[in-house]
Every structure is written in structure tokens, then in C-alpha cells.
Amino acid sequence: MKLYANNSPHISGKEKTHDIMLDVIIALAPLGIAGTIFFGFRALLVIAVCVASAVIGEYLFNKAIKKETTIKDLSAVVTGLLLAYNLPSAIPLWIAALGSLIAVVIVKGMFGGLGQNFANPAITARIILMVSFPTLMSSFTPVFSNTTVVSSATPIKEIGLTYGSFGGEYSMLRLFLGDYAGCIGETSALLILLGGIYLVLRKVISPIIPLSFIGTTFLFTFILSGNFKLSVAAVLCGGVMLGAVFMATDYVTSPTSNLGKLIFGVGAGIITVLIRSFGNLPEGVSYSILLMNLFTPLIEKIPSRKPFFEEA
Amino acid sequence: MEKKEILSPKAKIPGGITLSHKKNTAESETVRISPVKTVILPLVQHIGAPCEPLKKVGDRVYIGTKIADSDKPVCAPIFSSVSGTVKKIDMVTTANGNKCKAIFIENDFSDEKDPDLKPFIVKNKDDLVKAARECGLVGLGGAGFPTHIKLNISKEKPADTLIINAAECEPYITTDYRECMENPKDVLEGIYFVKEMLGIKNCIIAVEDNKPKAIKLFYDIASNVRDVNNEIKLLKLKSRYPQGAEKVLIYTALKRKVTTNKLPLDVGVIVMNVTSVAVLHRFIKTGMPLVEKRVTVDGNAVKKPQNVMCPIGTPIIDILNFAQCEDYDKVLFGGPMMGGAIEDVNAPLIKQNNAILAFKGSLAKPNEETPCIRCAKCEGVCPMRLRPREIAFAVEHNEGADVLKSLNASTCMECGCCTYICPASRKLTQRIHTAKQIIRKAGNK
Numbered sequence: 001m002k003l004y005a006n007n008s009p010h011i012s013g014k015e016k017t018h019d020i021m022l023d024v025i026i027a028l029a030p031l032g033i034a035g036t037i038f039f040g041f042r043a044l045l046v047i048a049v050c051v052a053s054a055v056i057g058e059y060l061f062n063k064a065i066k067k068e069t070t071i072k073d074l075s076a077v078v079t080g081l082l083l084a085y086n087l088p089s090a091i092p093l094w095i096a097a098l099g100s101l102i103a104v105v106i107v108k109g110m111f112g113g114l115g116q117n118f119a120n121p122a123i124t125a126r127i128i129l130m131v132s133f134p135t136l137m138s139s140f141t142p143v144f145s146n147t148t149v150v151s152s153a154t155p156i157k158e159i160g161l162t163y164g165s166f167g168g169e170y171s172m173l174r175l176f177l178g179d180y181a182g183c184i185g186e187t188s189a190l191l192i193l194l195g196g197i198y199l200v201l202r203k204v205i206s207p208i209i210p211l212s213f214i215g216t217t218f219l220f221t222f223i224l225s226g227n228f229k230l231s232v233a234a235v236l237c238g239g240v241m242l243g244a245v246f247m248a249t250d251y252v253t254s255p256t257s258n259l260g261k262l263i264f265g266v267g268a269g270i271i272t273v274l275i276r277s278f279g280n281l282p283e284g285v286s287y288s289i290l291l292m293n294l295f296t297p298l299i300e301k302i303p304s305r306k307p308f309f310e311e312a
Numbered sequence: 313m314e315k316k317e318i319l320s321p322k323a324k325i326p327g328g329i330t331l332s333h334k335k336n337t338a339e340s341e342t343v344r345i346s347p348v349k350t351v352i353l354p355l356v357q358h359i360g361a362p363c364e365p366l367k368k369v370g371d372r373v374y375i376g377t378k379i380a381d382s383d384k385p386v387c388a389p390i391f392s393s394v395s396g397t398v399k400k401i402d403m404v405t406t407a408n409g410n411k412c413k414a415i416f417i418e419n420d421f422s423d424e425k426d427p428d429l430k431p432f433i434v435k436n437k438d439d440l441v442k443a444a445r446e447c448g449l450v451g452l453g454g455a456g457f458p459t460h461i462k463l464n465i466s467k468e469k470p471a472d473t474l475i476i477n478a479a480e481c482e483p484y485i486t487t488d489y490r491e492c493m494e495n496p497k498d499v500l501e502g503i504y505f506v507k508e509m510l511g512i513k514n515c516i517i518a519v520e521d522n523k524p525k526a527i528k529l530f531y532d533i534a535s536n537v538r539d540v541n542n543e544i545k546l547l548k549l550k551s552r553y554p555q556g557a558e559k560v561l562i563y564t565a566l567k568r569k570v571t572t573n574k575l576p577l578d579v580g581v582i583v584m585n586v587t588s589v590a591v592l593h594r595f596i597k598t599g600m601p602l603v604e605k606r607v608t609v610d611g612n613a614v615k616k617p618q619n620v621m622c623p624i625g626t627p628i629i630d631i632l633n634f635a636q637c638e639d640y641d642k643v644l645f646g647g648p649m650m651g652g653a654i655e656d657v658n659a660p661l662i663k664q665n666n667a668i669l670a671f672k673g674s675l676a677k678p679n680e681e682t683p684c685i686r687c688a689k690c691e692g693v694c695p696m697r698l699r700p701r702e703i704a705f706a707v708e709h710n711e712g713a714d715v716l717k718s719l720n721a722s723t724c725m726e727c728g729c730c731t732y733i734c735p736a737s738r739k740l741t742q743r744i745h746t747a748k749q750i751i752r753k754a755g756n757k
Contacts (some may be wrong), residue, residue, distance in 0.1 A: 009728030115683035256688035
């Protein structure tokens with residue numbers, strides 16, 4: 001009789017990678033539903049296309065490089081969802097699918113798959129789509145309308161262009177609930193916060209990056225503008241909430257130590273506000289996260305802790 | 313009679329994990345195994361120098377006859393656990409995979425005790441140290457460090473606290489608990505001997521709070537008249553793994569830190585396993601050295617989980633058969649967190665074994681590794697606050713001894729928390745074990 005003779009320990013915790021991903025999917029799900037209510041069936045279609053092409057793309061890529069399939073870890077589903085939530089609902093479906101393929105094949109797969117990618121796949125794919133299709137990527141459908149492509153003004157544009165005079169059209173409550181034009185999953189601060197609280201309670205993420213990212217964005221906007229209302233709007237609209245809670249907390253591309261997380265969050269907040277205020281792009285969240293992704297290996301070099309029984 | 317106050321931990325255990333206790337055998341009275349035909353006594357059953365045989369093939373031995381010893385300081389002698397004849401002296405593979413010489417003794421089933429055994433008179437520290445040596449006692453919690461070395465303290469470096477480790481934080485294992493339940497007087501008498509002979513002022517009996525009955529028992533007995541100055545206290549620990557690890561225990565009990573390469577005595581503490589003190593007392597009382605050991609036999613492949621008293625040297629297969637376990641895919645000696653998997657069940661039971669666990673089906677199968685997602689849960693649970701992920705990465709990428717040293721890999725006690733928690737089932741503990749070997753090798757050059 002041949003016995004298993006692996007090293008200890010011989011029992012393991014129940015939570016595996018796909019359980020963590022499933023928790024993220026659960027936290028993300030309400031945003032998809034809200035997006036569908038706000039922007040119509042078309043939004044659901046974009047989500048479906050993104051998720052399907054991410055999963056199929058990963059499956060085929062694994063096949064092509066003769067690696068065991070990794071789709072059951074559910075990370076491709078998360079990537080697909082996050083990309084979809086970062087797209088306007090009127091985006092041509094082939095562009096949505098292309099974005100997913102860029103994310104899972106180029107950004108993730110080609111760098112060695114899950115755990116090896118240096119940048120967040122969904123963020124990077126979104127940036128590539130923005131650079132490639134700037135007009136389509138910023139044509140937003142107004143909420144509760146059945147029209148297809150109608151370029152609608154978004155509050156984020158106001159933040160970028162008219163510093164100090166924000167106000168008029170959008171009440172804070174609307175910005176908090178999310179019924180305004182924007183990407184499919186980024187508008188409802190309320191649901192994003194609920195998702196974030198769920199993930200913190202489930203110990204999937206630490207609250208340090210979201211809090212420092214959002215807090216820095218608020219503070220820095222307030223320092224530059226002196227306008228409290230505008231500073232609140234600066235964190236409620238655009239991609240800050242979605243980015244801070246779901247994208248900047250990606251394990252693979254963010255620091256592991258608490259200090260590192262703080263540096264990451266503060267850095268992302270500062271870069272976001274700098275781009276919004278002084279760059280000629282309306283939004284800076286994607287770039288700020290990408291840049292901090294690239295800084296992560298450096299941040300990880302900061303010695304974070306001593307062995308417990310070494311400290312005096 | 314005054315009721316004893318129960319101490320609470322002075323500090324929280326750093327990191328660690330909550331395990332399901334699986335103490336299925338807690339209430340099962342210890343059963344003696346049916347006599348076996350041959351016992352195999354390896355000459356290394358402790359940390360230190362191997363023993364040399366004192367008997368030749370054909371020699372008659374009794375239960376308690378010394379059959380092997382060494383003049384090297386760090387060593388514990390070995391005694392025959394049955395009466396019979398030395399059949400052969402041959403190489404054997406022990407349960408942990410080491411190869412060493414062993415004495416095979418054929419049982420004549422007469423159960424004769426060595427006629428020279430007599431109670432051991434202990435009047436001072438030197439007597440106690442000698443008793444621990446002549447008992448063949450080693451740390452029965454699993455470490456196997458010769459007890460007489462630990463007890464041989466000097467005036468210059470005294471101990472102020474004796475901690476009796478009854479935490480038993482590994483799942484399944486209940487041998488120490490059964491010792492507390494079945495022989496509480498031996499435990500307490502043993503404590504008095506150690507405490508009085510070594511001049512240690514305080515004693516703390518540390519039990520996890522998932523053993524309320526054992527806590528109660530000590531509570532009653534420790535209120536006994538001999539403890540006039542109320543120096544023996546009970547510490548109720550939170551059930552959390554690895555609460556029973558020596559450094560962790562000293563920290564939670566006293567908030568004292570034993571740093572790398574230091575011993576508990578450097579912070580004025582001696583830690584003894586609860587069964588060890590009881591065995592020491594029985595030896596002093598009867599002269600019978602350590603020749604038998606209670607082991608918990610459990611696991612999903614065992615039909616009759618129970619605590620079995622076995623002569624040391626009993627082949628593990630006989631213990632499994634006794635507990636009606638025939639169909640198994642994995643057999644462990646020790647607990648599921650730190651115990652080793654046995655490749656050959658003909659290997660004998662040795663002194664510091666405290667459990668034989670047999671599993672089949674999915675519980676036996678090792679998990680498949682998937683890629684690290686850098687969640688850093690391993691860092692969160694590490695009681696030593698190491699960075700298991702980084703150490704494992706450095707081992708996988710052959711980064712060499714210097715890098716591993718800078719990551720403090722040698723500090724790891726291989727408690728297994730990191731591998732347990734890892735959602736990707738990475739073999740972190742195993743790689744850190746490798747890291748320690750690499751560092752040791754580099755140091756020897």
C-alpha cells in the first residue's frame with residue numbers, strides 16, 4: 001500500500017482562491033444590477049460580453065500554451081466584470097470583447113498568469129481602450145433613457161474643467177446613489193461602499209487602501225479648490241470609489257504591508273487629483289492606479305516588520 | 313479550603329489560527345494494547361547523540377532494563393519495554409524517515425519487570441537531574457529534548473517560573489488531557505518535585521479553555537494543603553493554534569519574549585510537558601523508567617478512535633490494527649499541523665510520539681498548489697511575524713542563504729499556519745523548512 005507522505009501541515013483552511021474571487025463577485029454583483037437599471041439592458045449586454053470573452057480568452061490562451069486551465073479560479077470573471085464596469089454602456093460590443101482579451105491574454109496571461117501580472121489587467125485594458133477609442137470611451141448614455149449613443153455631460157467633466165464652481169446640476173444625494181451618466185459600474189458610491197464593507201468584513205481586503213485613496217483625493221482636492229462640496233463630489237463621482245475599493249486593492253498589484261498599502265493609497269489619491277486638475281484628461285483614476293501598480297515592487301522593498309520575538 | 317484564582321493570559325498570541333479541535337477521544341479512558349510479538353527500539357529517540365547498545369543478541373532483558381546509553385552529555389538512555397530476548401540489532405527507518413540502529417526485542421509475554429528497579433530517592437537538584445536521566449525522559453510534547461539537560465540549571469541562571477504545558481493545541485490529540493484526567497496526582501507530585509528541588513518559586517499549569525474538565529480537576533486538587541503559599545496557579549488559555557508552542561506559551565503566560573537562539577531559561581522559565589512531569593514522578597515513586605506511551609489513535613480511517621497505552625517500540629501497524637484501522641491512505645505520527653507522514657507503517661513508536669492518525673479519501677490527499685495571489689494571509693497568521701511568502705519565493709528562485717537569512721527563515725518553528733491558511737495551497741512551511749536547511753548548510757561551510 002502506497003501512502004501519501006507529503007510534508008506537514010496535513011489539514012488546510014477551507015478558503016481557496018476561487019472562494020476569494022467569489023466574494024469579490026458577490027460584492028460586485030449589485031453594481032451590475034444598478035448599472036442595468038440606470039443604463040438599460042445594453043449595460044447588461046456589455047457585462048455579459050466582457051465576462052464571457054475574459055473567460056473564453058483565458059481558456060483558449062491556456063490551451064494554446066498547453067497549460068492546465070485556470071478559469072475555475074474565477075479571476076477571469078472578476079477581470080471581465082471590472083472591465084465592463086469601467087466602460088460606457090454604449091460601447092460597441094466588439095470593443096468590450098477586445099478589452100477583455102487584452103486584459104486576460106496580454107496583461108495577465110503573457111506575464112505568467114494569475115499572480116504574475118505587474119499591473120491590474122482590467123485597468124490596463126481600460127487605458128488601452130481609452131487611448132485607442134477616445135471618443136467612444138467617453139460617450140455616455142444619460143440615465144433612464146432608451147436612446148443609444150448620446151453623449152451626455154458627466155459630473156466628472158465639471159470637476160476637471162470648472163474648479164471652484166461645481167454645484168448646480170447634481171445633488172450630492174444623486175452622486176451618492178449613482179443615477180447620473182458615467183461608466184456602467186462606477187456611479188453608485190453607495191453600492192460600492194456596501195461591496196467594500198462586505199469585502200472588509202469577509203477579510204478579503206484591508207480597508208487601508210480604499211480609505212487612504214478616497215481620503216487623499218478628498219483632502220487634496222479641498223486643498224487645491226477650497227470648495228468642500230466639490231471635494232465631496234470629487235470622491236463620489238468618476239472612478240475613485242470603484243477604483244479605490246475594487247481595483248487598487250487587487251492583491252497581485254498592490255503592496256502587502258500596511259505601510260505599503262498606505263503609501264499606495266495616498267500616492268494614487270495624489271496622482272488622481274493632479275491628473276484631474278492639471279492634466280488634459282477629465283479622469284485620472286486608471287492612470288493613478290496603473291502608476292502605483294508599477295511602484296508596488298519598489299514599495300515592497302521597504303522593510304515592514306521584524307520577527308515578533310526579535311523585538312525588544 | 314480556599315478556592316484558587318484562575319489566571320488569564322497576559323498577552324494575546326501573535327497571529328495563529330482557529331482550528332476545529334476534533335478532540336473525539338477526549339472522554340475515552342486509556343486502553344492497554346494487546347501484547348505485541350516484537351518491539352523495535354531505535355537508538356535515537358531524542359535530540360542529541362545516538363545511544364550505544366548495552367546488550368548483545370541473545371541477552372535476556374526485562375521491562376525497564378537499560379539496553380542502550382551514551383557517555384555524550386546530550387542523550388537519553390533507552391530501556392526495554394517488554395521482557396524477552398534481544399533478537400537482533402539492525403538498521404531501521406523511524407517514523408520520521410531517519411535511518412538509525414535499533415534493538416529488536418522478542419517478547420516472551422511474561423511481563424517480568426527488571427528486578428533491580430527500585431524507587432529513586434530525590435533529595436536535591438542533582439538527584440532530580442539524575443532521576444530525569446535514569447528515567448530516559450525526553451520532552452513528551454513532541455520535541456524529544458532530553459529532560460535532564462533542561463532541569464540541570466545553575467545558581468547563576470535560576471528559573472523563577474515553571475510552566476506546565478497542557479495546552480495540547482493540535483487537533484485530535486488528547487493524550488495530555490487524559491494524563492490530567494487519569495493521573496492528576498502524578499502531575500501535581502511531579503510538579504512539587506521539580507519546583508522544590510530546583511527552587512522555582514512559581515508554577516503555572518497552562519490549559520486551553522476547550523478542556524474545562526481538566527481545568528476543574530486541577531482547580532480542586534491544586535487547592536491541596538501542600539501548596540501553602542499558593543504558588544501553583546492555573547492559566548486558562550484561549551484555544552488557538554499554536555498556543556502550545558514553547559515561545560508562544562511563554563509569551564502569552566508571562567509576556568516574556570524568548571528571542572532567536574535563546575532558551576526559555578534565558579528569561580527565567582522552564583517549560584515542561586504535563587505528561588513528562590507525571591512520568592518523572594512515577595519513575596521516582598517506582599523506579600520504572602519511560603517504557604510506555606499513551607497515543608491518541610484517530611482519523612477518519614480509524615474505526616475505533618481511542619487512547620492506547622503502548623510499549624515504546626511497538627510497530628505502528630500493530631497500533632493501527634488494534635484500533636481497527638485497515639484501510640488508510642495516509643498515516644501521521646503527531647498532530648495534523650506539525651506531525652509527519654509515515655511512509656512505512658512497520659516503523660516503531662518512539663518516546664515522544666503522542667498520536668497516530670490515519671486518514672483515507674480526500675482528507676489524506678495533499679492539496680494541489682495554485683499560483684500565489686499575494687493575499688499575504690500567510691503573513692497575518694505567522695506567530696513569528698515572518699514573511700512566509702517571501703521566504704518560499706526565495707527558495708523557489710534559489711536566491712541563496714544570505715537572502716534567506718535576511719528574511720529570518722531560521723526563526724520559523726514550522727507550526728504550519730501559513731500553509732494552512734494559504735488559499736492557493738502553497739507549500740510554504742515545506743519551503744521554509746528547506747530554507748532552514750540551506751542556511752544551516754551554508755553556516756557549516
